[in-house]
Amino acid sequence: MRSLPLLFLGIFFTLAFSWTGIVLVSNVQLRDLDPATSTLVNDVQEPISGVTYDKNGAEMMGNNMSGDVVHPQVKSGSALRGQEVYEQMGCLYCHSQQVRRAGYGSDIARGWGQRQSVARDYVLEDRVMLGTMRTGPDLANVGLRYDANWQFQHLYNPKITSPYSIMPPYGFLFEKQKISDVTGPSDDAITLPGDWALDEGYELVPTQRARDLVAYLLSLRQDYELPEAKFEQ
């Protein structure tokens, strides 16, 4: 193995092997995955549970049921901006967004989801953040667990809602302001419990980024069934 071209070919083909397998083939395999209704039907609107044949005898994978809603759905503008805040703050490094199947880990027993996450759940995401660390809980369904007020309090200082938490506070996403003498307290002001209340005459309002981030967190919900993923009992 002394010649550069021969060595080079070896070096080239070894990496080309996994590049083809992991990157190219999975791209081809998942390219046509689109949002779907909870059940697929054949060409005469009968529900099917796998590959079937149309009237010409050709294999068909099934169509969406007409009149039913397809999932996942496109996020709102605010939630999409919130996704960018989530990226910029590095939430990914402590929170995963994937539910593992029942029987493999305790994700479902922990109430982190009603079913396992599947590839179709992520087809509309600009930035897929499955995550590899759970310093904090999984967030695939966090939108189902808490309301906006809880999220604002928790982001302002996680110890308000979870005294044991080691999550960093995001106070810089909020503004302390004097309550207006003219219009009175702002509609957006966050209620803070006892010890955390601000000085008399001041209120805490979320910035636009905090509102977007909370909109994103509330949009995280895999509360629909897909042909390949049904709720666990």
Added chain:
Amino acid sequence: MSSQSPTLLDSLSPTAERQEALRARLSEVDRSMRTPGTFFVVAAVLWLMVGTLFALLTAIKFTNPSFLGHTEIFTFGRVRSAHLNSVIYGWATNAGFAVGLWIMARLCRTRVRHTRILMAGAVFWNLGVIGGIIGILKGDMVAVEWLEMPGYVTPLLAISFALIGVWAIIAFRWRQTDHVYVSQWYILAAFFWLPWLYTTAQILLVFEPAKGVVQSLTNWWFAHNVLGLWLTPLGLGTAYYLIPKVLGRPIYSYYLSVYGFWTLALFYNWAGVHHLIGGPVPAWVISAGTVASVMMVIPVVVVAVNHHMTVVGLHRQGWRSPTIRFIVFGAINYTIVSLIGSAMALRDVNLSTHFTDFTVGHAHHGLYAFYTMIMFGGMYYMLPRLLNREWPSAFLIKTHFWMTALGILLMVNVLQICGWIVGEMMNQVTQDGTVAYTFQQIVEFRVPWHWLRSVSGFMITIGHFAFFINVVWMLFRPSKADQPSQPTLLTRPTAEANA
């Protein structure tokens, strides 16, 4: 070392003249690498200190989350990513450029001719990483693990890499030797693999993001291969060059080294997807990744046997040399970390280790206990030859070795024991289908382990300061007169060896 002081026997040997010519040639090569080599080392060491600072901030935030909590640029997610990117693309990559290019040039017996082009690449690479770290801190982070540096610096990094990496290929193409040594393959392959990985990952993740979980698959194909196909070959190439060089004994088996190289090339690049076990990705990819991860046992054991058989019986000489002390520590840890890694890819084991500090411990085990320690060893050998000076202080080298070696062993143990227990706590479900431990109990369980981790990080920091002081002292030592002419050894040659 015999190379410094020829014995009577050497002077009688008929091959001595050829040895002299070779030594002259090597010192010419060393001279041509002097400026770029020193630049890369200094840049690497500065990045090491920056990365250590970010690591300390991260550690403090784990035990005191509100520390610097009101400053957006120092929020946990960004500091953590700044740490990762400064140690991977700053420290580890600059160190690999320095040691890898120098070994390549030496083995090919070729001088680096247009040093300015190489230097331009070196300067722009480091400017690119600085821009990337600033970008991460100010909020332009790309939320993809190992690719956090924003899209506006990555083309600069790619071009700089090309200007640097091409010298490895030029050296190999115009080599002055018939024989090709295994280190040359590792280094040549590494310099070819990284740009391919990086370009693919940038295109499919940053510039034209792929659909859905193809992003995650590409992400882990890339991230694991930065370790597997860039840093690992550089580390192994360095060990393969320096162990025989310092101990004066040829590598145990040529055939084992061939076999080890090609099995690593074939299996390592499939392994990365084991980071997605249990995730929403096609099951066949995970199975293939698991198989490849387990197959990695072959190259790892082959390399371990080859290195061990080369060192065996020469432990005392090795212990005396700073280079060998660090490199043997790194090589032993390469074996251990790789075998643990293969085990972690098994679904049953991964169930506990995934999503916990076990993985974090594993990453530090590979990048620090293996790669970084080998690079320290490489620099201890290379820098005196580039600068024609010896290391000023054996005490600082010893401090460096003991603090980093014990520190990293403590860190890996703390993270992996804690991670394993956390994994077991997380997954335990009682008979009525509820979880045995609440999330709160798990978070509270981790607290004392975080403190222990900070202690280990503090030890490593002391080691880094010792290294930093020694490097600066060596560079800026004023007069040459009072310098020792003998290599700096860690123990005195023993009485019976002299007798």
